Amino acid sequence: MGLKDRIKYLFSYKLVGENLIKLNTKKAYKNFKPPRNWRTDILAPPLRTGVFTKEIITKHYLEGRYVNGVKPVAWVTSGAPIEILKALGFYILYPENHGALCGARKVALEISEEAEKRGYSMDICSYARTDIGSTLSKKTPVGKLPKPDLLLCCTNICQTVLYWYRVLAEYYKVPLIVIDTPFVYDEAREHDIEYVKKQLEASIEVSERVAKKSLGFSKLKEVIRLSKMAAELWLEIMKANKTKPAPISVFDQFIHMAPIVEKRGDPETVDFYSKMLDEINDRIKNGIGAVKNERKRVLWDNLPIWYKLKFLSEFLAENGVSVVASTYTNAWGELAPMMDIERPIESMAKTYIYPILNRGTGHKLKTMEMMVKEFDLDGAILHSDRSCKPYSVGQMDQRVKLLNELGVAALLLEADHNDPRVFADEQVKSRLKAFVEMMD
């Protein structure tokens, strides 16, 4: 680690950047008001604690600019077991989150085209295209991404990540750890968990070599404890929506989930979600709903459509529809109870084999059925995501079952989480409106 890098990091990030961001947050919190174009006629103001989401994420990407040569850097998939890396002091970057950010800032297409120009097919996942495009062209809305020293790819979300991370490994010439998680049809078998556990154990050596230090188990336990606490708080926040009207919409959750994905295991994240939960409980006490005229309550299945969050949120709110639950945001909370501080590696193996995308389609159906009952829903929007086949497979049957067995309206909405070329405003509006009319 070079002295020059360290000085630059300390000065530009620690001394100037971080303090400036904190100062801005303080100001924003104190003089909190909704953005100018916020539809206060149909929506509650954004959460005040949301200013901390911005703070956490801005700090994270700013640190990334100066972190090379100071901390070891790992790029990881969204469902990767990061606790070991965190305990070893890695700076962790999630290309999928960076992709989502590019989508929300409406630059994902331009960056994807950089990958397409070099021969990557339009049929590849738009997150992968955004990341590979960004890697090859260095384009990013956050200034600069740190180069990885290590790649960690876990197949519990899809198989695309395997090929995607091989591309990254070849490009950056750094070690790639693959954690292969056998698909869980019903319950994970003992030997499946054992197999994942062995891979996790084997990954420690490689990670230690890259980090140039040994893993301390007390540190690992601490990270797992914090990770679990944050996930449990996140779960509480989502459960708060059982109240009518729902205090926080799923569109808000899509934004405020960033820390639970990117900064899991940090004390700051626990603190943040506990503040957010307080604010949400206040909303409940005062009867404030995220959608002002909540007439109908629905769930969202699959990834967000990042470049259309505002459009969808406003269109649905105009029609009195509040999206109150989602299988996607739920994925970062539902596994929290499985983590066990006393058996860190074994419980990690179990936790990371069970994400919704690594389980049979029946499990997702059950999750949605549970949501319909517990959140008292009138309908379900199933985003059929062209880029995410593992999430979209089974939706046609799931839709019919929700309709026939639970009697709720269900809509299959074809789009893509990061590629705006497959989204037509008018088509989507006509389908959503008909869906609303069907619920009326």
Next chain:
Amino acid sequence: METVKSIGIDAGSTTLKIVGINGEGKILFSIVEDADPKVEEQTQRLLDKLKEKYETKNSKIVATGYGSNLIEADKKVTEITCHARGIYEYFKTGGTAVDIGGQDNKVILISKSGKVVDFLMNDKCASGTGRFLENTAWRLKIPIEKMAELALKSDGEVQISSTCAVFAESEVISHLSRGHKLEHVIKGLHRAMVKRITSMIYAVGFNPPLMLSGGVAKNRAVIEMLEEELGEKPLIPENPQIVGAFGAALIGLSE
């Protein structure tokens, strides 16, 4: 001068349909025109003309279709609800309503009481819609009305594997250049379209009777082939193209 109680306007991607009804829901007039790019001006022109023949001062106006944003109306309702309402008025039965329009296909499951239970529309792709046939007709310089006739008198059929409205065009040309008969190719084209619609119907869950609407429901070859595929004779209103506009007018009446 007869009084028009309610006017339904269906501004589709391909055609503009206007229907006026009296207080009993009886159709007094219906207009179908190719859609102008400036649909709001076209609508105004047609409405102004109607004033000469009918009393429309207090008529309710309900608009539907992609162009409805531009039209001044008392209410905007989606095509799904309008088609369901319109077709239910004709046949007074629950079942599966299929509207084959210029760019959209809609399959609507209707309950015994006329309520929309479920629906499916084609996404991202115009295969199986009117445009699928129109493109090829235009490419082959055959009037669209002739297409069904050619398909019906064909004694054979060529399989068209592409469901893409654009690629089917080149497939048709290549079949013709390999010496296949024009009728065979055109029948194959109808088959591809009907199969696409059939799979949409089954995706929602087919519940007879089948009720057809939309411009393509005037195509006899499509009707016959749908019957072959589904084993059900479809019910078709006298003028299937105006079902959406009629439904819109009826919604206006019950306002």
